[in-house]
Amino acid sequence: MTKICYLDFDGVLHSDQVYLSRDFGIHMQAEGRGLFEWISILDELLAPHRDVSIVLSTTWVAEFGLDVTRQVLPEALQERVIGATYNPENLGYFDAWPRGKQVASDVKIRKPDRWFALDDDPSGWADSSRGHVIQTNGATGISTSEVQEEIRRLLNSW
Template structure:
């Protein structure tokens, strides 16, 4: 099994996403929309039907796995096999105090995929042995960055 660990904010849309009780989820960056770069992810993964997705986004912890998954296109939803946060696997306090890289690494150890990579805008706290698996995105460009797209294509072609 091949796994893509996918963050949302700063990857499939701009990083400036917020929540308020009055307005719900909203984006602060003018001209940007939520999940606007999902078609890019679909296109990148299309030639590789065996690549599954594990959600490594705080949306799972903040809302729920079902809610986070439902935000994806049907094609991407069909690839989702889980999330890095599991109520039964990880104590919430412990998970919340782990770096994103540590959260992903813990899931890699649990899931034991044949191959894996992560797309994330947060490179802080990634264990050294995981850094080669991280495709770092820019907060404002995410998957719209041609260099990121090239890196993903190159990595997938090497699988």
């Protein structure tokens, strides 16, 4: 049985106030926030569910490539990554599509038995996807107990 977590980074694993510039590289503009500050939470939530794979649905893949993007994750999460919604073949339309449409397209291709998405972007999700999306607040990501409990409930229902 194929189980997938579609994973966004910004607004999920850290604040959505992340920017890339030529002068400063990747940097946070949210005061007191750090890159990937909530990543250990995801690692802990997924730990009991070894059969859940990760598909990266972050724009980081389009910017840095799959291999480089995967390497920012802890080893236990890196091992779960089986791909990304973005690939060079879909560059022509990928940026024009809202996140929900990007993930829905990947679901049609991979055909997982079970899937859910962690994302702070509410756009483009079809009504049929709503039960699969755990919407985070861009400022708090998965750091809140409510979001963590929602993830636990979903994973335990599988």
